[in-house]
Amino acid sequence: MTDQAAPPPKPGFDTGLARRRRWKLLLAKQETIPWRFESTSARVDSKFFTGLTGFATGLILVILAVILGNILVNGWAGISLRFLTSGTEKDMFDVDKAGILPMIFGTAARVILMTIFVIPVGVITAVYLTEYAHSTSIFTRVIRGAVNNLAGVPSIVFGLFGLGFFINFVGQNMDKFLRPGAAEPLWGQPAILWASMTLAVMTLPVVIVATEEALKAIPQGLREGSLALGATKLETIIKIVVPQALPGILTGGILAVSRAAGEVAPILFTGAAYFMATLPKSLTDQFMDLGYHVFILSTQSPNVEKTRPILFATVLALILLTLTLNIVAILVRAQMRRKMRALH
Amino acid sequence: MSDTSFAQIKFKTVVPAPPPDDSTRNTALLETEGLSLFYGHAQALKNISLNIRERMITAFIGPSGCGKSTLIRCFNRMNDLIDGVRLEGKVRIGSQDIHARDVDVIELRKRVGMVFQKSNPFPKSIYENIAYALRLQGVRAKSELDEIVERSLRGAALWSEVKDRLHESALALSGGQQQRVCIARAIAIEPEIILMDEPASALDPVATAKVEDLILELKEEFTIVIVTHNMQQAARISDYTAFFYLGELVEYDTTNKIFTNPAKKQTEDYVTGRFG
Numbered sequence: 001m002t003d004q005a006a007p008p009p010k011p012g013f014d015t016g017l018a019r020r021r022r023w024k025l026l027l028a029k030q031e032t033i034p035w036r037f038e039s040t041s042a043r044v045d046s047k048f049f050t051g052l053t054g055f056a057t058g059l060i061l062v063i064l065a066v067i068l069g070n071i072l073v074n075g076w077a078g079i080s081l082r083f084l085t086s087g088t089e090k091d092m093f094d095v096d097k098a099g100i101l102p103m104i105f106g107t108a109a110r111v112i113l114m115t116i117f118v119i120p121v122g123v124i125t126a127v128y129l130t131e132y133a134h135s136t137s138i139f140t141r142v143i144r145g146a147v148n149n150l151a152g153v154p155s156i157v158f159g160l161f162g163l164g165f166f167i168n169f170v171g172q173n174m175d176k177f178l179r180p181g182a183a184e185p186l187w188g189q190p191a192i193l194w195a196s197m198t199l200a201v202m203t204l205p206v207v208i209v210a211t212e213e214a215l216k217a218i219p220q221g222l223r224e225g226s227l228a229l230g231a232t233k234l235e236t237i238i239k240i241v242v243p244q245a246l247p248g249i250l251t252g253g254i255l256a257v258s259r260a261a262g263e264v265a266p267i268l269f270t271g272a273a274y275f276m277a278t279l280p281k282s283l284t285d286q287f288m289d290l291g292y293h294v295f296i297l298s299t300q301s302p303n304v305e306k307t308r309p310i311l312f313a314t315v316l317a318l319i320l321l322t323l324t325l326n327i328v329a330i331l332v333r334a335q336m337r338r339k340m341r342a343l344h
Numbered sequence: 345m346s347d348t349s350f351a352q353i354k355f356k357t358v359v360p361a362p363p364p365d366d367s368t369r370n371t372a373l374l375e376t377e378g379l380s381l382f383y384g385h386a387q388a389l390k391n392i393s394l395n396i397r398e399r400m401i402t403a404f405i406g407p408s409g410c411g412k413s414t415l416i417r418c419f420n421r422m423n424d425l426i427d428g429v430r431l432e433g434k435v436r437i438g439s440q441d442i443h444a445r446d447v448d449v450i451e452l453r454k455r456v457g458m459v460f461q462k463s464n465p466f467p468k469s470i471y472e473n474i475a476y477a478l479r480l481q482g483v484r485a486k487s488e489l490d491e492i493v494e495r496s497l498r499g500a501a502l503w504s505e506v507k508d509r510l511h512e513s514a515l516a517l518s519g520g521q522q523q524r525v526c527i528a529r530a531i532a533i534e535p536e537i538i539l540m541d542e543p544a545s546a547l548d549p550v551a552t553a554k555v556e557d558l559i560l561e562l563k564e565e566f567t568i569v570i571v572t573h574n575m576q577q578a579a580r581i582s583d584y585t586a587f588f589y590l591g592e593l594v595e596y597d598t599t600n601k602i603f604t605n606p607a608k609k610q611t612e613d614y615v616t617g618r619f620g
Binding site (some may be wrong): 134136219221223224225226227228229230231232235239240244312340341 | 420422423425427450451453454457458460462464465466467477480481513526529530544
């Protein structure tokens, strides 16, 4: 069809003919490009950067292997059933007498308690931020900024915060109102409860961010489908949205556990004890902790040679405990995902 | 009107029953009056006034972005979910202004169901997908749930295909089956109006034909408003067709008239495929 024969386009509507002619011209032009594929300098660059990124990755693996290998080799000899199942009553620093059961118990207990505190608060905050708050409002931006800043606060500051807020403010006031006249403070002193809560505050950002990501990944169509059936927003969130986000929430939990298990600074003032004759029996008891024990072993020992094996063994126990807690959480998440796929 | 009039019970506002009418199917059930909608400063709907007749299929056609989906989402107030939406004018169902302050949007949506363009079954079993809204409404008895689930799946022409795997995930079904689960889910709570936003646009021709047959059957009980890009589909199934262009209602008439003898030049150009 020649230009002259083409009907004039109708006013207001594009017939598409002009567009098709332009497209044909474009196609004709492209056929004149010769079919050659020459190597250019870009391929050399590409090889160089492949090598560079590969080297960086390899370096990290080597560093990790050196650290873990060192701990495993030096610590394995110190791990024994007696070491894992006895306490420090006889001698804390002697490789033949010391044990770490109270520290394993204390660390596991504080991490589990922390998870119980941090998950509900973190999930509810994330639900508010993604489902209720207007993402552009100043209030939401302030909360988001606060959450991000919380993640950057040094852990020793959390320790001081825990001491000042949980023990000196919350705990002492609880003593004042719940047990007036009592001579000894019950709540207003370092305890596993306050240490766990301090850790929960510290790991809150991790849980909030992970949950938010999980909630954002849920298609809007699911929410609309539920609302269109006459479900309220709350019903939609509880029955459709949050169940879908559970694996993501658990990922947040796993990250929080990993971060918290090895932290010592936040529990220094809030609950960790140098020595306790018995295991903690209530939430208001203090506890012994693996990470803190490592610090004690490496700074307080009267006999360095006798202490060194248990030092490595304690570090190994801490790593294994973190690994175990992680594996449990990962298995729970895998089970959850399987269930969601298979359904009922 | 049908046996339960829209104005009678479920809305919080009491409104007088509409006058009795012999030709129930020609009663206007839903009407918009001077409806304009703005997303921020952009106007998506311009002064739309139309009536949707009871137990008829009304099709909305028009090029992408013409506002037909936006309009249908006004009828069950799904636009409430979008920030910065502003409405002018009225949408009335059975003479009740559904944007009035005292209207409970939950009650509205129970009676104005919706089927979406992208099928969105919940990640639950087929059975639970349909029982979901019933449970929310307080239906607890297993026998009653079983009965309604079966009736809804039969109503959605899906029962024979899924009756042996009701407790398997709805996500394992084909696209067409998933969309029919969504239709079954919508009809389970017995709305009076079903809004369908391009329900067959993601389906292959065979699945589309099934969904279309189903829509024609549903017309016996429900008032259906369907948005479609497919002009043949509108011609095949609808009784009335409204043509929209750039947020304006260009022409609204019986489907026969729109497709054979439209009054406006723009409508003719669109339905004959000369633009769009």
